[in-house]
Amino acid sequence: MLASPPPALHLESSIRFVKERLSRQRTAICGLNFHIDAAELAQIEAARDRGQSLYLSARFLSDLRAYILFPRWGTAPPTLTFSTYYYASAEVGGEPLVRSSIAIDGDVLHQICDRCLADPELALSLTGAHYWLIDQLLSRLRLEAQAALDRLTRSLAIAIFLICALSQFPQWRQLNWLSMLGSALLTWGLPKLARPLLARIWPQIQRWLLRQILNGLLSNRDRLRRLALALLSRLDY
Amino acid sequence: MANRNNTTAITAAERTEIELSDRTRDPFNNFIRSLGDVLVDITALEVNTMVVERITGDKFNPWETYRDVYMVDRAYLEQRNVHPSLHNQYLSLRRTLELDYALLCADANSSLFNPAMLHNPAERQVLTNPDLEISAATTHLPDPLHPTDADSLRIIQQLLDSSQFLRNLRKVGELKACLDNRDRSLARMEQAHPGSSSQAIVREVRTDMIYAQTVIQLDGDIINRYSQEILDHPHRELILQIHTESVASGERQWRGLLGFVVNLVQDALERGSQAVALLRSAR
Numbered sequence: 140m141l142a143s144p145p146p147a148l149h150l151e152s153s154i155r156f157v158k159e160r161l162s163r164q165r166t167a168i169c170g171l172n173f174h175i176d177a178a179e180l181a182q183i184e185a186a187r188d189r190g191q192s193l194y195l196s197a198r199f200l201s202d203l204r205a206y207i208l209f210p211r212w213g214t215a216p217p218t219l220t221f222s223t224y225y226y227a228s229a230e231v232g233g234e235p236l237v238r239s240s241i242a243i244d245g246d247v248l249h250q251i252c253d254r255c256l257a258d259p260e261l262a263l264s265l266t267g268a269h270y271w272l273i274d275q276l277l278s279r280l281r282l283e284a285q286a287a288l289d290r291l292t293r294s295l296a297i298a299i300f301l302i303c304a305l306s307q308f309p310q311w312r313q314l315n316w317l318s319m320l321g322s323a324l325l326t327w328g329l330p331k332l333a334r335p336l337l338a339r340i341w342p343q344i345q346r347w348l349l350r351q352i353l354n355g356l357l358s359n360r361d362r363l364r365r366l367a368l369a370l371l372s373r374l375d376y
Numbered sequence: 377m378a379n380r381n382n383t384t385a386i387t388a389a390e391r392t393e394i395e396l397s398d399r400t401r402d403p404f405n406n407f408i409r410s411l412g413d414v415l416v417d418i419t420a421l422e423v424n425t426m427v428v429e430r431i432t433g434d435k436f437n438p439w440e441t442y443r444d445v446y447m448v449d450r451a452y453l454e455q456r457n458v459h460p461s462l463h464n465q466y467l468s469l470r471r472t473l474e475l476d477y478a479l480l481c482a483d484a485n486s487s488l489f490n491p492a493m494l495h496n497p498a499e500r501q502v503l504t505n506p507d508l509e510i511s512a513a514t515t516h517l518p519d520p521l522h523p524t525d526a527d528s529l530r531i532i533q534q535l536l537d538s539s540q541f542l543r544n545l546r547k548v549g550e551l552k553a554c555l556d557n558r559d560r561s562l563a564r565m566e567q568a569h570p571g572s573s574s575q576a577i578v579r580e581v582r583t584d585m586i587y588a589q590t591v592i593q594l595d596g597d598i599i600n601r602y603s604q605e606i607l608d609h610p611h612r613e614l615i616l617q618i619h620t621e622s623v624a625s626g627e628r629q630w631r632g633l634l635g636f637v638v639n640l641v642q643d644a645l646e647r648g649s650q651a652v653a654l655l656r657s658a659r
Contacts (some may be wrong), residue, residue, distance in 0.1 A: 159435065165604065169435055169436075204636075206639075207633065207636065207637065208407070208637075213514075217633065217637065218436075218546060219633065222431060231506065234430070234431070234438070236431070237430040237431075237628075238431045240550065241626070241629050241630055241633060242543070242546070242547075243411075243414055243630075243633055243634055243637060244414045244417060244418055244543055245418050245419075245420060245421040245630060246422055246424075247423045247622075247626035247629070247630060248423050248424045248426065248546055248550060249423070249424065249426065249618075249619075249622040249626065250427075250431055251425045251426070251427055251428070251618060252427075252428060252429070252430065252431060253427050253428065253429050253582065253583045256427065256611040256614055256615070259611070259614045262614060262618065263614070263617065263618070263621075266618050266621060266622075267621065270621060270622075270625035270629075273625070273629050274625060274628055274629060274632070277628075277629050277632030277633055277636070278628075278632050280632060280633070280635075280636035281635070281636055281639055297635045335437060355409070
């Protein structure tokens with residue numbers, strides 16, 4: 140029997156985007172902060188050792204993609220900054236101890252706070268956790284086209300079933316078993332037939348959709364950008 | 377020759393017009409062009425590990441950074457009592473910015489192309505003289521402190537709109553922020569130990585400097601550089617261990633970021649010829 144993968148680590152409340160308000164309606168993401176305490180640090184180390192992944196919601200991933208594709212300064216190439224805040228106790232903490240700045244042109248700058256070095260064990264744990272969190276985020280950026288295709292065919296099957304069921308609603312008292320059987324067969328078979336066809340035309344649909352999304356995402360109009368973000372999150376999962 | 381210059385000028389003007397219309401009409405193509413600029417310039421992955429006294433903010437404001445670096449020259453550093461051990465590093469950052477501007481002005485494909493940069497010896501000094509010290513008399517960067525008219529403001533905006541210039545400006549800004557922090561630490565240390573020599577103070581302040589740098593070139597060469605100060609650092613082994621981890625994770629993370637953007641563009645374009653043609657047209 141195959142062992143199931145370990146459950147994903149949930150740290151939603153510890154990972155926060157740094158947002159800057161540009162106007163009443165517009166905000167821009169200018170960084171990502173990890174706020175962790177000793178217990179979460181231990182959880183991250185255990186997750187890394189067990190090969191667990193970090194849970195990331197579709198909405199979060201969509202915001203992360205927007206952070207990369209829509210930089211605060213329009214023409215500036217994407218540069219991501221990640222800072223780790225460590226809270227040794229409820230009273231201590233509140234300042235970043237590790238920071239990474241990763242530019243798409245290949246410039247990577249890692250900064251570590253001097254006072255962190257006084258405790259070498261903590262320094263290594265903290266930098267290890269910081270790098271693991273960034274790894275988890277950046278390795279999950281790619282869109283899952285296959286998942287979107289599966290979802291589309293599933294939705295198609297449900298839609299066909301509902302259409303068949305509703306079309307027969309008036310005659311439910313005099314059920315025609317033969318037509319019910321036909322509908323069931325159609326519900327079961329059509330998605331199976333449609334899948335190879337969709338798989339063939341899906342790249343074209345996806346390409347068109349992606350272009351529209353990117354145009355919306357990179358547009359200066361806020362409504363378009365919001366719509367693009369919503370569509371981008373639907374493309375995944 | 378005049379004819380050739382004319383042709384180039386028209387091309388540059390046309391290019392500006394196309395870029396402006398693209399920006400408003402097709403943000404996707406504009407994004408592709410700026411990405412193309414970045415991809416063409418990638419020659420190596422550079423990972424730096426720095427020990428800092430305090431990690432400062434994330435926000436990058438191109439105008440502020442440009443203005444603050446523009447002001448730097450020897451007179452400014454002396455007037456602000458910046459520690460003498462940092463003067464050369466500040467001046468080197470200022471020269472980097474001047475050089476980036478000169479390269480843009482010498483590039484016939486740039487909207488900032490200025491033939492004078494190639495033909496006038498005074499203007500091309502920064503390209504030919506590695507020891508040139510930038511001052512108010514030798515700078516050719518547009519002045520953000522006293523813009524004379526709308527046209528000079530437009531040139532600065534155009535400069536800050538160039539993805540190539542912005543990329544370098546961001547890096548220069550990060551390094552200047554570290555120098556500023558180091559200068560503050562040195563000043564504090566001098567106040568705390570008034571009798572100590574300048575060299576002793578410099579040795580004692582161990583923060584806000586790059587201790588280790590690894591450059592992984594696309595042809596496979598790997599270059600490691602270490603600051604001389606790391607030899608005396610009490611946590612030398614720890615810093616080196618952190619740097620080794622930084623390099624391994626930095627490479628993975630950069631690949632993740634680059635892979636996502638390039639794949640997204642490939643998926644959105646017809647794979648192959650169109651993608652290549654658009655990326656090439658970025659240059």
